[in-house]
Amino acid sequence: MMFFVYNLSIYSPKNKACKELNYFIVQFNNILIKDECSLHALRCSIETKINEINSAHPKLRPIRYSWNESLMRIDASIKAGSGCPDYLFAMDICRVRSVFQFSEANSQANAISTPGICRICGCTENDPCYHPDHGTCCWDDEEHTICSHCADPHIAGDPGTEHCINSKGGYHEK
Ligand SMILES: [Zn+2]
Ligand SMILES: [Zn+2]
Structure with missing residues (x-):
């Protein structure tokens, strides 16, 4: 099963740590993810990057990574003093249902x-x-x-x- 990053919302950075994360995350916009294993690897590499950024900036408020399985959304936020957290990005992923491809063999385009x-x-x-x-x-x-x-x-x-x-x-x- 393949996946696709169909929407990546990046919000204006609050500090230098957020800027660093935004710079990293923008490379994943509109990418095709080959299988479940690759999706898992993508999630891990984003989480690892966030941990790295947090430990490089110990005085800043930590960035929180989150993965919502049913919405298929990865996001990162900073807990604000009170009220709702400040979001840094939200990445929406969908399953690729089929591939529409032209075939020379039967001169037809088919959804596979x-x-x-x-x-x-x-x-x-x-x-x-x-x-x-x-x-x-x-x-x-x-x-x-x-x-x-x-x-x-x-x-x-x-x-x-x-x-x-x-x-x-x-x-x-x-
Ligand atoms: Zn059904
Ligand atoms: Zn159905």
Whole structure:
């Protein structure tokens, strides 16, 4: 499964440590991440960099690294004296559902589906769809490229169906 950094918001630096982090983080904007292992490595290298910056500036307020699994967001903040923390950056990552590619062989452009991600709604085993009567979705094909809640037109068309409950459920306000 591949991932993509589709949004990187960088906020104005509060001090020299933040400036250093911003300089480091900007290189990751709009990058394609090849697999889960690479995503893990990316998270680790950002966390390591933040720890390095914190120990190089012991008198400044420490930068806090955070990873939100269900939103697939990495961010860094500084705890403000009171109230909400000051954010330094927020990096939003999404799963690449399929690759659209032109093929010389059949002179056609095709979307190549990725096994493990529904080609219609983008749900996965950890981020399924939900319907009040049918429960969570399961795979409808052997290749695992379409889920049961997209394959069945009645469930797909039902307004009670909620796709990708973990990534979309908490993200969009109802
Ligand atoms: Zn689906
Ligand atoms: Zn689904």
